[in-house]
Amino acid sequence: MQRSELVALLSPEGLALLDSLPAWNSTDDVVRMVSGLRAAGHAPALVSAVLSQSKLRSRAAAKFGPFAERMLFTSAGLEQATRLPVAAIHAGRFSRAGLHRVADLGCGIGGDAMAFAALDLDVLAADVDEVTAAVASYNLAPFPDARVEQAAAEDVDLGGIDGVWLDPARRTPGHGQTERITRPEDYSPSLAFAFDVGSRLPTGVKLGPGFDRSLIPEDAEAQWVSVDGDLVEMSLWFGNLARPGIRRSALLVTDAGTVELTAPADSVDEPVGAQGDYLYEPDGAVIRARLIGEVARGIDARMLSDGIAYLTADEYRPTPFATGFRIIEELPTDEKRLKAALRARDVGVLEIKKRGVDVDPAALRRRLQPRGAASATIVMTRRAGRHVTLLVERM
Numbered sequence: 014m015q016r017s018e019l020v021a022l023l024s025p026e027g028l029a030l031l032d033s034l035p036a037w038n039s040t041d042d043v044v045r046m047v048s049g050l051r052a053a054g055h056a057p058a059l060v061s062a063v064l065s066q067s068k069l070r071s072r073a074a075a076k077f078g079p080f081a082e083r084m085l086f087t088s089a090g091l092e093q094a095t096r097l098p099v100a101a102i103h104a105g106r107f108s109r110a111g112l113h114r115v116a117d118l119g120c121g122i123g124g125d126a127m128a129f130a131a132l133d134l135d136v137l138a139a140d141v142d143e144v145t146a147a148v149a150s151y152n153l154a155p156f157p158d159a160r161v162e163q164a165a166a167e168d169v170d171l172g173g174i175d176g177v178w179l180d181p182a183r184r185t186p187g188h189g190q191t192e193r194i195t196r197p198e199d200y201s202p203s204l205a206f207a208f209d210v211g212s213r214l215p216t217g218v219k220l221g222p223g224f225d226r227s228l229i230p231e232d233a234e235a236q237w238v239s240v241d242g243d244l245v246e247m248s249l250w251f252g253n254l255a256r257p258g259i260r261r262s263a264l265l266v267t268d269a270g271t272v273e274l275t276a277p278a279d280s281v282d283e284p285v286g287a288q289g290d291y292l293y294e295p296d297g298a299v300i301r302a303r304l305i306g307e308v309a310r311g312i313d314a315r316m317l318s319d320g321i322a323y324l325t326a327d328e329y330r331p332t333p334f335a336t337g338f339r340i341i342e343e344l345p346t347d348e349k350r351l352k353a354a355l356r357a358r359d360v361g362v363l364e365i366k367k368r369g370v371d372v373d374p375a376a377l378r379r380r381l382q383p384r385g386a387a388s389a390t391i392v393m394t395r396r397a398g399r400h401v402t403l404l405v406e407r408m
Contacts, residue, residue, distance in 0.1 A: 018062040019144050022085070023151065030055060031063040037071035077124070085148045090122035095180070095219065096245065098266055099238055100128035103178065103217060103248070108132045110215060110253050112176035118166035118210075119180045119202065123149035125219075129178070130156035137174065141165045141201075166202040176215040176254065179207045197228060204228065211251030218249045222301055236262040237298040244297035263298035265333060272333045274299060280306035286315030286325070288396055292405055293324040293335040294366065308334045318395040321369040329408060338405035344391060346402045351391075352381045358404075359385035367393040370400055 021027050030050070043064070050060045069091055073081035076096045086094075095103070103125055107115055113135055117126040120138035122145065129136045136159040140146040146163040153159040162169065166179065181200035197204050207218045208230060222237055222244045229235050234255035237247045250256075256275075263274045283306055293314055295305050300322045309315060312335075314326035329337055344354045355363065363383040365374035370393050392403045 016144055018058065018065075019147055021056070021059045022062045022066060023147070024059075026055075027059055027063060030059065031066055034063065034067045037067045080127075084122070084152045086122055087145060087148060090145055090148065093180070093182075094122055094124040095128075096240055097124065097128065099240065099245065100125045101131075102238075102264070102266070102271070103219075104128040104132045104134065106217065106250070106254055107134060107176050107178070107215075110176065112215060112254075114173055114175045115178060116169060116171055116174045116176075117178045117180075118169055119182060120149050120161065121145060121180060123152040123161070125178055125180065126153055126159060126161075127156070130159040133158070136160070137162065137169070139164045139166060139169045167206055171210075171214065174214065176217075176252075177210050178217050178219075179210065180219040181207060197225060208251075211249070215252035215254045216250070217254055218251075220247050220249065222247045222297070234259050234262065235302070236264055237301040238264045238266065239296050239298040240266045241268070242296065244301065247301065261302045261304060263296065263302040263304050263334065265296055265298060274302070274304050274307055274334055276302075276304055276307055279303035282306045282319075283309040283315045283324075285317070285319050285397055288317060288340070289314075289325045289327040290340055291326045291329045291408075292317070292338045292340055292392060292403065293326065293332075294338070295322055295324065295335040299334050304334075308332060318369065318397055321395055323368060323392070323394055331408070337408035338390070338392070339408060341404045341406060344402045344404050346393075346400050348377070348380065351402060355381060355383055355389070356385070358389065359387045360389040361385035362388035364388075364390040365393065366390065369395045 047060055051057060066085060069086040069088065070081050073086055073091050076094055077084060078097060080097065107129065115129050115134050115136050117129065117136060117138040120126050120140050123138055126136050126138040130153060138149055138153060138159060139162045140149060141164060143163055146161055150161040153161060181202055210216050224247050229249065234250040235247060238245055258277050259275045260278055261276045265272050280303060295308050299305060299308055305322055309324050312326060312330040312332050314324040317323040317325045345351050360383045363378055363381065365378055367374060372393055390405050390407060392405055394401060
């Protein structure tokens with residue numbers, strides 16, 4: 014979104030027009046809608062701006078729920094924004110630590126800042142980009158104790174601030190299609206700045222779940238978060254925001270609530286053992302936090318193969334930290350014979366899971382050409398180091 018588009022959108026006419034539109038539906042005749050709005054006397058630039066916002070609000074519902082209906086977004090800002098339930102968890106940690114004045118540096122569209130303000134924290138939010146800072150100001154307008162500055166994180170005066178939240182930009186600058194930054198040294202603000210702030214003030218730093226573990230400071234608590242099985246972030250916590258005795262955490266957020274697995278360090282994997290009747294796939298947060306061993310010991314399981322994140326057990330014991338499967342039988346690993354085996358079982362809907370093998374599930378599914386009335390799940394992995402294909406059913 015360009016500055017001129019935002020100015021038009023923030024006019025009384027623009028906001029009234031945006032709120033008057035029906036919920037975005039991708040099957041609607043957009044050309045007819047554009048023609049109708051222009052025929053009603055609305056400027057082409059305004060029509061384009063409000064329709065773009067309507068589409069973004071529709072997409073944002075997955076992250077912000079009904080709040081999205083009264084927010085503004087940029088495409089890049091929405092992509093990088095924290096899901097509201099996760100932002101609420103961040104805010105809760107600041108509140109429980111007794112912090113009252115929080116600086117959100119690199120606030121983006123203001124998702125985390127909204128969660129802080131909702132818990133009656135005094136929030137200073139800052140973003141270096143003019144349009145993004147203006148969007149954040151709009152989204153934070155309902156909160157009297159929140160204010161937004163257009164400023165680089167490094168230039169914000171932290172005098173009187175109790176705690177800091179940092180979400181370094183991990184994509185190239187812009188409001189539309191941007192590219193992911195892969196090198197931590199290119200983040201904005203830099204990790205060196207973020208870690209320096211963490212050495213002086215209680216600080217939380219949001220990073221990608223694939224962040225290089227060798228860069229995690231020893232005094233920080235590292236927490237990986239998944240939402241409904243989707244691994245979404247890793248956060249580092251410093252000062253009294255880091256919980257005593259905890260350096261690794263896997264937090265799982267679902268519609269039913271949250272569950273967490275914690276440890277003082279990476280856990281040691283259980284030894285590799287014989288394949289049992291059941292297979293477990295740990296949640297992505299558990300895998301990234303290297304707490305597979307903790308899960309294994311909790312359900313009396315063992316590793317199926319060294320270095321592969323599958324567990325096996327003789328009895329089924331439910332756990333929120335892993336998905337369980339009953340192993341039905343072993344199928345051929347040879348593609349031609351596997352295709353024949355699936356045909357013999359009348360499989361038409363096929364789910365392919367894999368770890369530790371060089372397989373593209375989508376391409377393999379096309380080659381296997383499943384055609385039948387039954388559905389099935391196969392797991393392609395290694396057992397004690399050797400390739401294996403298992404037919405399983407989800408527990």
